[in-house]
Amino acid sequence: MPRTLIEPFRIKSVEPIRMTTRGERERLLEEAKLNVFRLHADDVLIDWLTDSGTGAMSARQWAAIMEGDESYAGARSFFRLEAVIRDLTGMPHFIPTHQGRAAEKVLFSVACKSGNLVPNNSHFDTTRANLEYLGVEAVDLVVPEGLQPALVHPFKGNIDLARVERLLAEHGERIPFGMITVTNNTGGGQPVSMANLRAYSALLKKHGKPLVMDVCRFAENAMFVKMREPGYEDTPIRSIVQEMFSYADACTMSAKKDGMVNIGGFIVLRNAEWLEAARNLLILTEGFPTYGGLAGRDLEALAVGLQEGIDEDYLRYRLRTAEYLGERLDAAGVGFVRPTGGHAVYIDARTVLPDMPVAHYPAWALCNALYLEGGIRGVEIGSVMFGKHLDDGTETYHSMELVRLAFPRRMYTQSHFDYAAEVIADVKKHAAAIRGVRIVKQPKFLRHFTCECAWV
Secondary structure, rough: OOOOOOOOOOOOOOOOOOOOHHHHHHHHHHOOOOHHHHHHHHOOOEOOOOOOOOOOOOHHHHHHHOOOOOOOOHHHHHHHHHHHHHHHHOOOOOEEEEHHHHHHHHHHHHHHOOOOOOEEOOOOOHHHHHHHHHHEEEOOOOOOHHHOOOOOOOOOOOEEEHHHHHHHHHHHOOOOOEEEEOOOOOOOOOOOOOHHHHHHHHHHHOOOOOOOEEOOOHHHHHHHHHOOOOOOOOOOOHHHHHHHOOOOEEEEEEEOOOOOOOOOOEEEEEOOOOOHHHHHHHHHHHHHOOOOOOOHHHHHHHHHHHOOOOOOHHHHHHHHHHHHHHHHHHOOOOOOOOOOOEEEEEEEEHHHOOOOOHHHHHHHHHHHHHHHHEEOEEEOOOOOOEEEEEOOOOOOOOOOOOEEEOOOOOEEEEEEEHHHHHHHHHHOOOHHHHEEEEEEEEHHHOHOOOOOEOOO
């Protein structure tokens, strides 16, 4: 077979991109207060801000939408989706929500209390914020390899079991459950091995604690297991997925990722301990338990999307796409989290801006430069997202300064990736001209979404 791995789909509908000039982008970025979140999407050429809900649905999904039952209670669309989710997860209790952070909000509100502590490989932004809003301490315990961008390791998303055990021994009374995020978004979209999941689950059970998985990219994680973990090379993806879920007691999911839809999320529970309280809170905030803030048509599209998302041809293409861009960046001397993740490439901003002080937010500065030079919108995963402005006016900073380029599913072609690689290489050549920023206005939580910045 040829070495070129083609897109395993044909394009049936297209959306035009509005081309912009650098002069226009300078003005637009200034108007957006140097925050790419505040840009209008029409002013972005290649939008890699996030892979969450931004992909293209299939012809089968659009057809399923017409089957949507919009009944308020007991719609057949709910039961159709419930059957798919039970088959994949093996869990009997399914609660739909409109997206992942809503699932987190509901579950954490009923399972946690102020003063608790929750370990994870790495909490992503909304997960951490939902816990901290409740007065819960979110503790990141990823393996040391996960904090070294240039180091190649097959499972840099693994949780550090020795540190978990110490935490359980010292603070077990404060821990309502353990979490793990698959794949580990904060650390470069890196996978968690089946062996690590199995051992983490057993360790928590030994201490009487349930395991809650954030599974928004469960299919990509399963494909990494198939490709990298000995003993799984001949195992079907569906079987790997089912084994992954077997180690969890509950899961939250933003279905806008590996659910292949533009909106949706859910909670699944193995037992009924949190079920009644979660459903009651859902009714207060999201809607009746058989629609959870979603239209019937959304439930139908998700039932199809969960099946399409575990297709091995699609997953092989998906992971290879990130790998391809990584190869182009490597040739240009641009550092990134190695090996590439499933849904994104994470540029190590320190390899482009080695002399920029962290107080000038180098990853944020690089994000701005990519937009100015090529109209590319990525997202900073560094000290703006994960640092904090303390009450005494000082700042805390993140351990890594990354720019995530997250790829919407089934949307961009190889020429878009080639264009992006050229832009990034050119930005690296002229890195001395990139300006740092300072924050002039920020909210208490999730400041990266809305903060206003100025050039240093």
